[in-house]
Amino acid sequence: MATLTKAAVPSQEEARPRFAFLRNERVLYGLLGFVVLLGAWEAASRLGLIKTSLMSSPSRVVEIAIDAFGSGEIWPHMWISFQEWLFGFAISLAIGIPIGLALGWFRKAEALFGMLIPAFYSTPKVALAPLVILVAGIGFEAKVVTVVLLTVMAVMVNTMMGVMAVDKRHYDIARSFGASRWLTFRAVALPTAIPFILTGIRIGMGRALVGVVVAEFLSSTMGIGFYITFSGAVADTTRVMLGILILGIFGVIVGELIRRVDKRFDAWRPGIH
Amino acid sequence: MTDQQLALSARDVRMEYRNLTTRERFVAIETFSLDINEGEFVSIVGPSGCGKSTFLKIVNGLLDATAGEIKVRQTKAGRQDAMVFQDSALFPWYKVVDNVAFGLVCAGVARREAEQRALPLIKLVGLGGFEASYPYQLSGGMQQRANLARALTVDPALLLMDEPFAALDAQTREIMQVELLRIWNADKKTVLFVTHQIDEAIFLSDRVIVMSARPGKILADIKIDLQRPRNINVKRTPEFQKYEEQVWELISSQLQSAAGQFGGS
Numbered sequence: 001m002a003t004l005t006k007a008a009v010p011s012q013e014e015a016r017p018r019f020a021f022l023r024n025e026r027v028l029y030g031l032l033g034f035v036v037l038l039g040a041w042e043a044a045s046r047l048g049l050i051k052t053s054l055m056s057s058p059s060r061v062v063e064i065a066i067d068a069f070g071s072g073e074i075w076p077h078m079w080i081s082f083q084e085w086l087f088g089f090a091i092s093l094a095i096g097i098p099i100g101l102a103l104g105w106f107r108k109a110e111a112l113f114g115m116l117i118p119a120f121y122s123t124p125k126v127a128l129a130p131l132v133i134l135v136a137g138i139g140f141e142a143k144v145v146t147v148v149l150l151t152v153m154a155v156m157v158n159t160m161m162g163v164m165a166v167d168k169r170h171y172d173i174a175r176s177f178g179a180s181r182w183l184t185f186r187a188v189a190l191p192t193a194i195p196f197i198l199t200g201i202r203i204g205m206g207r208a209l210v211g212v213v214v215a216e217f218l219s220s221t222m223g224i225g226f227y228i229t230f231s232g233a234v235a236d237t238t239r240v241m242l243g244i245l246i247l248g249i250f251g252v253i254v255g256e257l258i259r260r261v262d263k264r265f266d267a268w269r270p271g272i273h
Numbered sequence: 274m275t276d277q278q279l280a281l282s283a284r285d286v287r288m289e290y291r292n293l294t295t296r297e298r299f300v301a302i303e304t305f306s307l308d309i310n311e312g313e314f315v316s317i318v319g320p321s322g323c324g325k326s327t328f329l330k331i332v333n334g335l336l337d338a339t340a341g342e343i344k345v346r347q348t349k350a351g352r353q354d355a356m357v358f359q360d361s362a363l364f365p366w367y368k369v370v371d372n373v374a375f376g377l378v379c380a381g382v383a384r385r386e387a388e389q390r391a392l393p394l395i396k397l398v399g400l401g402g403f404e405a406s407y408p409y410q411l412s413g414g415m416q417q418r419a420n421l422a423r424a425l426t427v428d429p430a431l432l433l434m435d436e437p438f439a440a441l442d443a444q445t446r447e448i449m450q451v452e453l454l455r456i457w458n459a460d461k462k463t464v465l466f467v468t469h470q471i472d473e474a475i476f477l478s479d480r481v482i483v484m485s486a487r488p489g490k491i492l493a494d495i496k497i498d499l500q501r502p503r504n505i506n507v508k509r510t511p512e513f514q515k516y517e518e519q520v521w522e523l524i525s526s527q528l529q530s531a532a533g534q535f536g537g538s
Contacts, residue, residue, distance in 0.1 A: 169358070169361070169362060170364060172335055172358070173358060173362060173364075173375075174379070175334075175335060176333055176334070176335055176355070176356045176358075177352075177355065177375060177376045177379040177380075177427065178352070178379050178380065179375075179378075179379040180379075183378065183379060187364065187367075187375065187378075188364070191364070191366035191367075192366075267407065268365050268366045268367075268407045268408075268409070269365070269409075270409040270410075
């Protein structure tokens with residue numbers, strides 16, 4: 001009996017272990033997966049299964065990373081890419097969400113522009129790059145425009161789908177009680193759309209990162225995309241890998257932040273938390 | 274019977290639908306006339322597809338009748354009518370209290386005040402303590418209690434109920450029938466209740482309207498002379514069973530004629 005009670009109510013020491021975050025299965029397995037992957041990469045390069053000159057190895061990347069962060073060579077690149085990403089992503093949300101809501105809500109708007117959406121959605125936006133350079137030049141603005149072009153549709157279409165996914169019965173309830181159009185939008189359409197909007201944001205986040213790299217590949221003298229192409233051009237594969245890793249880690253961090261926001265809207269959805 | 278005493282008066286209501294692909298018209302309801310007195314509990318039963326839910330939606334204003342006239346008595350306070358919907362009719366993103374308060378919010382009542390006014394109704398339907406629960410945390414019976422409370426908060430002159438217990442299991446359904454009568458006893462609202470369950474209609478009602486198969490017409494208007502307040506044991510009495518037989522015979526004749534129509538298939 002005594003042991004049972006102890007197990008049910010952990011003592012103070014047990015409640016605060018040194019590595020509390022490892023208790024979280026998600027974090028634990030996430031880290032484990034990362035370590036396994038790195039270990040395999042290191043082993044493969046040490047055993048000569050892959051050419052270190054082409055694929056580098058984790059230990060070399062760490063070595064170079066310490067150097068790159070220590071000397072400060074990487075910081076300006078990260079900072080400029082981050083700004084391009086942030087501006088492009090924020091503008092995409094500011095444009096994509098309201099327009100998506102409007103397209104989903106107003107049938108006439110959807111009828112007018114609905115046909116254009118798949119056309120624009122399926123066009124490889126990279127194909128617009130020459131146009132972007134002509135219109136916006138090759139500076140910071142051009143990068144932001146490219147990011148927006150790559151991101152905005154995912155946000156917009158998901159938002160629109162969200163509003164269109166409203167259960168007809170829920171509209172009936174609002175109408176039955178005489179809800180105004182505005183109240184129906186707030187009480188029915190928006191709550192239905194929010195999970196979709198969050199999905200759009202999650203997809204858009206990644207698209208924006210692609211946009212940053214694409215824009216910098218095309219023309220730039222700064223940024224992580226530039227860092228990767230430049231290092232590639234001088235056959236410095238370790239720095240290429242470092243750039244890719246930075247992008248990946250950034251994606252994970254932002255993804256995790258979005259997941260946190262997500263949770264705040266999830267209280268009413270069973271089985272998600 | 275003077276006009277003032279009528280809570281609802283429907284004259285020659287007709288409802289036609291047009292199938293959008295075949296462009297064929299079909300008649301869902303034909304020359305449907307019905308008067309309901311104030312304070313009366315009236316049920317409509319009929320084979321599925323007879324248009325009984327359609328009639329309810331017309332009264333509620335969710336559908337427009339093709340022809341005919343419907344008058345619902347307007348009271349000074351509260352809404353003209355309010356609907357208790359079939360299952361899953363709560364907003365899943367709202368807590369019970371917000372769901373119940375929704376009707377008042379629609380009427381322009383400030384959210385805070387609407388929530389305050391919803392609380393006693395939540396208690397009345399037996400959901401006290403679940404104000405902050407989300408619908409997915411409630412059983413089907415509890416969800417329908419909230420659904421009922423939402424309609425009651427707007428203090429309607431006429432309460433419309435569209436097969437509200439159809440999705441519940443048999444035992445919960447019986448409990449809810451008894452509960453509905455208890456709640457109804459509190460202020461004897463006029464109720465128009467649609468169901469396909471014969472015993473449910475008889476147990477609850479002062480009058481049972483039996484509808485024909487499509488196009489829906491009134492086959493019979495049966496006054497239920499069972500003493501109130503009623504408890505569930507009344508279902509075991511010979512009087513009750515006589516009513517059941519009477520209604521069942523009317524409906525089964527309809528089912529046979531419907532079966533005849535589709536006999537070839």
